[in-house]
Amino acid sequence: MTRNEAPEEAAATRTAYPARWRMLGFLGVAQLMLILDVTVVAIALPHMGADLALSRAAVTWTVSAYTLTFGGLLLLGGRIADLLGAKRVVLAGLLVFTAASLTTGLAGSAAVLIAGRVAQGVGAALFAPAALSLVVRLFDGDERNRALGVWSALGGGGAALGVLVGGLLTAGPGWPWVFFVNVPIGVVVLAVLARMLPRLDGAAPRVRLDVLAALLVTASSGTLIYAFVNAGDQGWLTPTTGWLLVLAAVGLAAFALWQRRSRAPLMDLRLLARRPVATGTFLILLATALMIAVFFMGTFYFQHARGYGALRTGLLFLPIAIATMVGANLTGRLVARAGARPLAVAGLLLAALGMAAPALFMHPVTVTAGVAVAAAGTGALFVVSSATALGQVAPYEAGVASGIVSTFHEFGASIGAAVISSVAAASIVGDTLRGFEHGFVLAAIVAGVGALVAAVLTPKAAR
Template identity: 75%
Template sequence: MTEPQINEAAGKDVPAHPLRWRILGFLGIAQLMLILDVTVVAIALPHIETDLELSRQAVTWTVSAYTLTFGGLMLLGGRLADLVGAKRVVLSGLLIFTAASLVTGFAGSAGVLLGGRVAQGLGAALLSPSALSLVVGLFAGDERNRALGVWSALGGGGAALGVLLGGLLTAGPGWPWVFFVNVPIGLVILAALARMLPRQNAASPRPRLDVLGALLVTAASGSLIYAVTRAGDHGWLTATTGWLVLAAAIGYLAFVARQKTAGSPLMDLGLLVRRPVATGTFLILIATALMIAVFFLGTFYFQHAEGFGALQTGLLFLPVAIATMLGANLTGRAIAKAGARGLAVAGLLATAIGMALPAVSMHPATVVAGTAIAAAGTGAIFVVASATALGRVAPHEAGIASGIVSTFHEFGASVGAAVISSVAAASLIGDTLSGFTDGFLVAAVAAAGAALIAAVLTPGR
């Protein structure tokens, strides 16, 4: 007979699920696939660009179409998990993601590629917040912090391992296999989770989903991403860029207004303004943007500027994978005693230092060393963000809170890819290193500025 655990959010004794760690393993692998699908594609982008004759904007959208759909519909996925049960949403999302991966692997044109990436993003938007909601519900107390540490280590380390896996697949059977590899893994996880996950009762009465709210926030974010991506080719101060940014701002305001009037709002704005949740979303946004900057700049620098192959580039990112997992694991163990504020500031400062190294001296050795240091910092930030935002939410809020955190994770990836692509445009389409240098410098300044904000915003112990 299992011993009861104390659910801190609800203040009640909740029996520990006997398979909770095994379930965490399978959910972690599923989440790993979603994270991998950002960075495993990054290593293959130069090859996809050549084979499908993609423009620079299409290359950026190969990342952003996935992350934008992922992030834009994430709140809908989290809300759906609260209403119909996380198990159903996890299995549905996993099935959609697996089928979309198969279609994307067969892409022979930019249109099919981007359409497949949108469908992958839809599956991921259903899977990720509901999986995180299950993790929050299955664990309590110190076990929850350790579980979130494992979750963050898998996500952050998986991002770096994705580059290594992408190198192996791209150099071997070819870039379509960065998508095909998801199919057998997804089917195995689907079968295992269908058997192991506990049954959940749906909410009663069942309110409607706020589809309009999801469309508003996705459209607003798409407008902002397009403005930033376009600015790399046409300038940051053009009238079109200004109109697109204005349209994004109006879309976000309309979304906020919709959440205040909807019968079943997509986002609890009161939850978002709580200090721990606000801090967690800010940290996850900046950490993901910085992580994407590392992979985007690193993969194109090694392959375009240095002429390294996909496999060699992937191997050069192995220290990044190790550093990310180490930073996340150590932070997960230390956060209960050390507190979130000091760890958040330390992680962001480490990231700033790491990003500054290639900006000062653009050389393969400094790029590897700098990105590894930055990865250790972002790994730490991911754990602090998750533990801060989700550590004190009630069980019935777990799905939507997880959706909020995961939404900002994907928006960070979208914004990071768009900004870095635009800043580094000169190097992506030419033979100069100035774009790469500028990209690393912008990332270093952003990390340093975020450290100052985190020092004020992050709660103490």
């Protein structure tokens, strides 16, 4: 909806939910915790690895276990929100996430740590699509674009801010507090949202939940991530890697086939086949994969290669967090006027330019400046992807569409961490910079190719 379309509907929405911006604030705080937990562990990883004797694969799974579970169950979470009502699912997800954070902080072994991360992912998968569905339904017209801009700024900036927060907590009370800090925040936000949020019942028909589909997509995606992580040790062209990729492809094909035949599909493939939704999911997948990849490399470069402490490394990510938020906020203001296509292409070209700098000259200054420039570009992509994918869906589809967008966001994080961990393996566990250089080169090439694809696929208007 643009400024001139159905102003009476936008006015009705403003009248019905006068406290909508305060609701957005508290929902945003909770969403910030979820996003922080993707990257907040990055700086703590060397310390966690030393305390719990984590291998490179286990270090990678500390990130990917959360994002994979988060992403794999998001479609189910979005469907539950449509069926049971977004408020109930928001509160349940926040409760699970808060309890899991306490368990993860108390972990004394790799097994408990990764299990706690899986449980965090379950809670996040319930909360995120239900919360985004509320944002879409509480706002209308240009206000929705601005609200999505705020939401996207929290998502993109929160990922960068997580590295700063992780540095402060790891250098201070210790790495368990990157998880413990979620507990008091989660309890307070849960109590406030329980009183403030309106009860918006699901508008979708009362159908059965497609749990089998959720298991298929999660298991298949997990196999894909395992193949990427394993390639760092076994090689990219080995039979093991090849068979794992084939198995993942078969599983995803089975998921698609099951969705076409199911009476109550978890994902309406016709929805994903719409050009705006398909383009939005492509952009969010690419943006998150690039962002997590450069954050992963950046934190290991500063601490492992340069010997910087956790606090110093975290402070170096402050301009990166600011750049991400600025890129997202500026794009949120421009997307309705400038259109989605030029902003998507500009964001990806900016990301490619930023990641090319450390690829050409590996130095702390170029790494910090280059990643900050790239972060501004990916911050723009977060807004474009959300506005493009969610701008033309019906209210009863909002939960599922939000789940699709958020699913690809988390899958992007899983893929980015897994691939870059393998590409840069020599630098992560050794004393050479060659792996980091290869990683930044790959990221710059992917962003450049993505800009070409976005120029063809992205609709001119986000709405």
